[in-house]
Amino acid sequence: MSDRSHNAPALPPEIARRRTFAIISHPDAGKTTLTEKFLLFGGAIQMAGQVRAKGEARRTRSDFMQMEKDRGISVSASAMSFDFHAESGEALRFNLVDTPGHSDFSEDTYRTLTAVDAAVMVIDGAKGVESQTRKLFEVCRLRDLPILTFCNKMDRESRDTFDIIDEIQENLAIDVTPASWPIGMGRDFLGCYDILNDRLELMDRADRNRVAETVRLKGLDDPRMADHIPPAQLATLREEVEMARELLPAFDAQALLDGTMTPIWFGSAINSFGVKELMDGIGRYGPPPQPTAAEPRQIAPDESRVSGFVFKVQANMDPRHRDRVAFLRLASGHFTRGMKLTHVRSKKPMAVTNPVLFLASDRELAEEAWAGDIIGIPNHGQLRIGDTLTEGEALRVTGIPSFAPELLQNCRAGDPMKAKHLDKALMQFAEEGAAKVFKPTLGAGFIVGVVGALQFEVLASRIELEYGLPVRFEPSQFTSARWVHGPRDKVEAFAEANKGHMALDNDDDLVFLTRLQWDIDRVGRDWPDIALSSTKEMM
Numbered sequence: 241m242s243d244r245s246h247n248a249p250a251l252p253p254e255i256a257r258r259r260t261f262a263i264i265s266h267p268d269a270g271k272t273t274l275t276e277k278f279l280l281f282g283g284a285i286q287m288a289g290q291v292r293a294k295g296e297a298r299r300t301r302s303d304f305m306q307m308e309k310d311r312g313i314s315v316s317a318s319a320m321s322f323d324f325h326a327e328s329g330e331a332l333r334f335n336l337v338d339t340p341g342h343s344d345f346s347e348d349t350y351r352t353l354t355a356v357d358a359a360v361m362v363i364d365g366a367k368g369v370e371s372q373t374r375k376l377f378e379v380c381r382l383r384d385l386p387i388l389t390f391c392n393k394m395d396r397e398s399r400d401t402f403d404i405i406d407e408i409q410e411n412l413a414i415d416v417t418p419a420s421w422p423i424g425m426g427r428d429f430l431g432c433y434d435i436l437n438d439r440l441e442l443m444d445r446a447d448r449n450r451v452a453e454t455v456r457l458k459g460l461d462d463p464r465m466a467d468h469i470p471p472a473q474l475a476t477l478r479e480e481v482e483m484a485r486e487l488l489p490a491f492d493a494q495a496l497l498d499g500t501m502t503p504i505w506f507g508s509a510i511n512s513f514g515v516k517e518l519m520d521g522i523g524r525y526g527p528p529p530q531p532t533a534a535e536p537r538q539i540a541p542d543e544s545r546v547s548g549f550v551f552k553v554q555a556n557m558d559p560r561h562r563d564r565v566a567f568l569r570l571a572s573g574h575f576t577r578g579m580k581l582t583h584v585r586s587k588k589p590m591a592v593t594n595p596v597l598f599l600a601s602d603r604e605l606a607e608e609a610w611a612g613d614i615i616g617i618p619n620h621g622q623l624r625i626g627d628t629l630t631e632g633e634a635l636r637v638t639g640i641p642s643f644a645p646e647l648l649q650n651c652r653a654g655d656p657m658k659a660k661h662l663d664k665a666l667m668q669f670a671e672e673g674a675a676k677v678f679k680p681t682l683g684a685g686f687i688v689g690v691v692g693a694l695q696f697e698v699l700a701s702r703i704e705l706e707y708g709l710p711v712r713f714e715p716s717q718f719t720s721a722r723w724v725h726g727p728r729d730k731v732e733a734f735a736e737a738n739k740g741h742m743a744l745d746n747d748d749d750l751v752f753l754t755r756l757q758w759d760i761d762r763v764g765r766d767w768p769d770i771a772l773s774s775t776k777e778m779m
């Protein structure tokens with residue numbers, strides 16, 4: 241992992257103005273509402289409510305799939321780009337990468353988070369740190385991602401501010417520093433005192449889509465405070481902010497970049513309150529595009545040559561065309577439409593003639609893009625997760641792992657005449673990274689592996705919807721899979737001796753299917769030259 245620093249040599253302005261981030265939260269904390277307000281303040285939509293059509297809860301325009309409509313969950317990650325004019329006068333470009341909200345999609349989520357430079361953690365002021373927030377936070381921590389926190393729903397009865405901060409510090413083991421301090425809560429919530437800028441922000445309850453009124457004051461002791469805040473609340477505010485300054489760590493920009501401190505803003509997304517301050521915070525303190533880990537060398541964002549990596553593949557976004565879109569995070573350079581890039585894995589040139597930029601309102605042809613941006617490249621299956629594209633150099637972006645699935649099931653076509661189509665459908669989902677598909681060396685059929693149980697349902701529904709093929713998932717005798725490594729002759733001997741346990745994954749890599757941890761321990765004892773691993777680098 242590279243060191244993030246604001247003191248790094250200056251980036252070209254087009255790259256320096258970019259912020260690529262994801263929102264992590266527990267379902268219902270307000271991610272969709274916050275996304276909508278980001279777009280509203282970014283000028284990408286005219287009116288809140290456009291993102292989520294009335295009556296159809298939990299759907300933003302970033303959701304594509306039928307399944308999402310039916311189930312009301314966000315299955316796929318996608319990206320949205322929009323501009324934001326920060327208070328500092330800087331014209332920022334935000335790339336918001338949507339993380340799948342359901343706890344079952346951790347692998348997809350992990351890979352999504354390899355494409356961002358920071359995360360916004362949204363928590364519900366009444367509920368604090370919830371299970372899904374914690375899981376996603378742990379994934380961010382693996383990469384030391386900088387995290388900015390938004391405590392939402394302060395217009396409702398919330399927990400005590402110190403309690404919320406304590407809980408985050410203790411539960412997530414990260415320093416928390418208040419960027420703002422709430423004045424009252426629930427019905428008495430008036431707004432926040434902006435600690436970083438020493439001024440008062442008042443909430444406008446009358447118009448949910450308006451930016452809050454800012455009252456410029458000279459600190460907490462400014463007598464004009466009393467014009468806006470009733471005496472009892474003002475006394476509490478002064479006391480609490482004083483205590484907070486004494487007890488809680490002061491804001492430290494470097495600690496934020498290192499991922500050891502998170503600033504917290506309080507607000508109410510639905511009332512558009514606190515959102516602009518958070519966006520200014522992302523602009524001011526959030527990192528610009530960072531270097532990307534690769535072999536044989538790291539890629540710096542300001543290199544003049546273009547490079548990027550695929551972190552997600554989504555198939556059948558339009559069921560009428562069997563298109564696939566590979567989501568490419570640009571690691572370096574200035575990309576222009578029509579550019580010929582090298583697909584490093586196959587060493588083949590690839591003309592990128594119709595890249596797509598996911599603007600909030602629509603998909604649009606991307607005429608150009610810079611390091612930090614995410615573009616979609618329609619293709620017919622050449623691009624896979626983990627692939628690197630460059631202007632010729634044989635670089636391979638690292639750190640995009642594939643995890644051993646935790647659940648295995650046999651998959652059969654409902655109609656045996658269509659077994660061939662099943663092969664094709666499963667391969668496609670494997671390439672998308674939606675499932676692992678194993679072909680046992682003995683016997684027929686496929687074993688499908690996923691990380692979360694709901695994925696079987698998602699797969700069955702997509703295979704039926706996209707391929708018109710009913711399928712059945714049935715319990716398998718195996719419970720997990722491990723990739724096999726070792727000297728070639730030893731691996732061959734091992735495969736021969738364990739025929740009933742062997743299978744090939746969709747890249748034709750050898751895996752050992754197990755029933756019990758005991759199997760794995762036994763291999764450790766009996767086959768000292770064989771290594772079994774539960775992750776594999778995608779390439």
Ligand code: G4P
Nearest residue numbers: 267268269270271272273297298392393396508509510511
């Ligand atoms: P999610 O994407 O994280 O799952 O959350 P979402 O934005 O959908 O918000 C979940 C619920 O919380 C929604 O209510 C939303 O209106 C509400 N909400 C979001 N922000 C705030 C806030 O600042 N204050 C209050 N009081 N509520 C907030 P819902 O009733 O489930 O849906 P809907 O009928 O409003 O669409």
